[in-house]
Amino acid sequence: MQVWQQQGVEVDTTLIGSKAINFFQASGRVVAQTSALGDQPKLEDLLGTVHAMMEHYTEGQIDRLFLVYSQFVNTMTQQPTVTQLLPFPKQEQAEQESRWDYIYEQAPRDILDHLMLRYVESLVYQGVVECIACEQAARMIAMRAATDNAGQLIEDLQLVFNKARQAAITQELSEITAGAQAV
Structure with missing residues (x-):
């Protein structure tokens, strides 16, 4: 968007989602x-903007x-994608010759x-659904x-607890042994 604006192109935006609204407002x-x-x-929720x-x-x-959205590839990979919706890209000559x-x-x-x-409605809906899939993957x-971090923290705290317990038992045994020797 910045590149287009630097070239003097006016950019109109239609924003879908609170994050986009906050960022591009x-x-x-x-x-x-x-x-x-x-x-x-639901598609009906998007019809006004479309x-x-x-x-x-x-x-x-x-x-x-253009449609700009996060394309869901897999749970670890989401790609920012810019797709030109209109006008349609020109067809190659070979494709045009085989038309019915x-x-x-x-x-x-x-x-x-x-x-x-x-x-356009279906592509915008697909973009919204893919963004939601990306968000869910990021949450997951x-x-x-x-x-994993909580599990590691539990293991670390368990080790500290066991060391403290062992030190307390050793201290008690030392005191009992010292008391028995004094008698």
């Missing part, structure tokens, strides 16, 4: 935002639409507009580390 123009999605977000993005794109207020020609009941433009909206790793 001061930078750029915020078009829409939503938070409090919970651990099981429609705001699409409205800005179709009205020509923005020329490109279909006859549509409705106007192709109406179908494409509807499909484009559903496409943190809890595993805390459990």
Whole structure:
């Protein structure tokens, strides 16, 4: 975002999630935002922000639409990902030659507009779900580390306790032996 702003590009943001809102609130123009999605977000919770993005794109207020999210690879690896949603990348010539020609009941433009909206909705929802998976993985790793550290702390404290107990027993035995020798 900073690179684009340094190049004089105006960046409009649509923020999803409280962390994104807190982080990006001061930078750029915020078009829409939503938070409090919970651990099981519904597509309906995201529709307002997606429609705001699409409205800005179709009205020509923005020329490109990107999705930035944390991609879940595995529990130990999450990658920050930037994906261009719109406009669609150009197809290679070889791919275009093998296209089929279909006859549509409705106007192709109406179908494409509807499909484009559903496409963006599904990719945004996928991004949100992957971010939640990344967050859960980070929590799991943190809890595993805390459990391991607690186990190590218990072992260390048990060793200190046993040494103190052994020293107390040795002290008592020394006192008993010294008392028996005095008699």
